[in-house]
């Protein structure tokens with residue numbers, strides 16, 4: 131039996147988790163900083179780093195406590211080493227190094243994107259290789275063909291905004307606070323998805339673009355303000371129409387990727403994979419084509435340390451460990467092992 135402690139501090143969640151043999155989550159403590167960043171309409175990096183420093187110690191202690199183990203029982207420590215906010219990454223990586231040194235256990239470097247891709251591994255018995263992964267988060271929107279642990283082919287990516295970033299920016303324009311995804315998801319339930327015909331960009335490839343969609347919403351909101359009609363803006367209809375445009379594009383490209391690559395499995399990952407409409411529509415449309423969709427529980431879609439420990443275990447058993455001079459990288463990209 132192998133116990134991996136995962137630590138995640140790449141953005142605005144401080145999280146620590148203990149996972150047994152890469153599967154069984156014994157604890158997964160996630161402390162969100164939403165209350166700190168909400169009033170600014172986005173993450174303020176300096177505030178995020180300071181908060182990570184303040185709470186990393188108690189969060190890790192709580193994860194160990196909840197798992198009902200002692201520090202001495204931990205076999206390895208896995209840390210996010212990018213991509214993310216550099217100051218935030220440094221907090222988790224430094225903490226992980228100190229634990230690795232003091233407990234004399236291996237330090238495992240984990241790519242945050244890779245952790246999202248394999249988060250579903252905490253909930254299914256075996257990864258359905260080869261599969262298409264639609265990774266949709268606040269910083270990334272990409273499609274990958276995942277052939278094995280550590281073997282990736284990028285099929286498409288966004289030219290500009292990530293899907294989650296578009297949610298956050300549209301929410302900011304509409305004064306809905308941060309993060310935008312959950313609130314727009316909720317408002318959309320009450321709105322008309324055909325009230326506005328917002329653009330669906332790039333029809334002929336697997337790449338994405340969301341900045342035109344964001345601008346279309348912004349132009350409408352600006353127009354209403356200039357005409358003194360701000361009060362008449364229907365937040366539910368805008369949310370529903372915006373979300374329909376995002377979901378249409380994500381669903382159709384994920385399905386074409388699977389079709390083109392002869393894969394019968396699609397995995398979705400990242401914060402936007404928590405979206406209720408995306409989960410529902412992708413499942414329905416893929417089923418018509420005989421494609422299985424694997425969707426992590428919401429808590430494993432948004433940032434969490436269980437996913438870091440999960441893929442950390444796969445790296446541990448393949449001896450992919452780091453030295454204590456490990457340097458986190460803000461722009462780390464997903465690459466083969």
Ligand code: KG4
Nearest residue numbers: 267268269294309310311401402405432433
């Ligand atoms: O994966 P994540 O927690 O952090 C990054 O690695 O970026 O993703 C955060 C993003 C935010 O942009 C947030 O608005 C979005 O995920 N998000 C959602 C939902 N929940 C979170 N987007 C759409 N619908 C949701 N229910």
Ligand code: ZN
Nearest residue numbers: 267401432433
């Ligand atoms: Zn993430």
